[in-house]
Amino acid sequence: GNSVTQMEGPVTLSEEAFLTINCTYTATGYPSLFWYVQYPGEGLQLLLKATKADDKGSNKGFEATYRKETTSFHLEKGSVQVSDSAVYFCALGKAAGNKLTFGGGTRVLVKP
Amino acid sequence: NAGVTQTPKFQVLKTGQSMTLQCAQDMNHEYMSWYRQDPGMGLRLIHYSVGAGITDQGEVPNGYNVSRSTTEDFPLRLLSAAPSQTSVYFCASSYSSPDYRTEAFFGQGTRLTVV
Numbered sequence: 001g002n003s004v005t006q007m008e009g010p011v012t013l014s015e016e017a018f019l020t021i022n023c024t025y026t027a028t029g030y031p032s033l034f035w036y037v038q039y040p041g042e043g044l045q046l047l048l049k050a051t052k053a054d055d056k057g058s059n060k061g062f063e064a065t066y067r068k069e070t071t072s073f074h075l076e077k078g079s080v081q082v083s084d085s086a087v088y089f090c091a092l093g094k095a096a097g098n099k100l101t102f103g104g105g106t107r108v109l110v111k112p
Numbered sequence: 113n114a115g116v117t118q119t120p121k122f123q124v125l126k127t128g129q130s131m132t133l134q135c136a137q138d139m140n141h142e143y144m145s146w147y148r149q150d151p152g153m154g155l156r157l158i159h160y161s162v163g164a165g166i167t168d169q170g171e172v173p174n175g176y177n178v179s180r181s182t183t184e185d186f187p188l189r190l191l192s193a194a195p196s197q198t199s200v201y202f203c204a205s206s207y208s209s210p211d212y213r214t215e216a217f218f219g220q221g222t223r224l225t226v227v
Contacts, residue, residue, distance in 0.1 A: 043202060
């Protein structure tokens, strides 16, 4: 079956530091890959997505590249802000109904 | 611009009670889903629907029922609440596409505690 593994947190950073959150997946065929972000007390919001191999998704300074050869979709941001403090979820989508399989989530805390 | 609306936001139930979590979307999306979020486990799919009148089970369906009589609404029913159902519940919707590569839009969540 499908599965997503992402690094456990919490990750604590200083403002303007570089952020990487690792995500690897197991799936048959060619899933779509997503990063969702959950700010405190809120629902999930789509951060970025990639739908085929070598696609790069980007948004709000975050980037992730769909690497089929390593089955990975690592999230990066060059200079984080306090407002980036949130829980980040890697997910894959496949098949009818757009069912999503999520990783366990990574909590990121950015300190001023 | 409501998007996906869930009610209630918080609920406390006693073991054995029943209740319905409401979910409505105003984006005319065909697909709707229910997930539960537990610490360290991400979100897990409970039930999903690909259109009005069509539902199917996800990864953790036991103890939950759903129905989809309209495109807009997708209620989740707990028939006899158990402490193991203490969780945060999210409803999501998405539009269909030929290659199933569309993102999901999530509600704000319902925090349920079963005592």
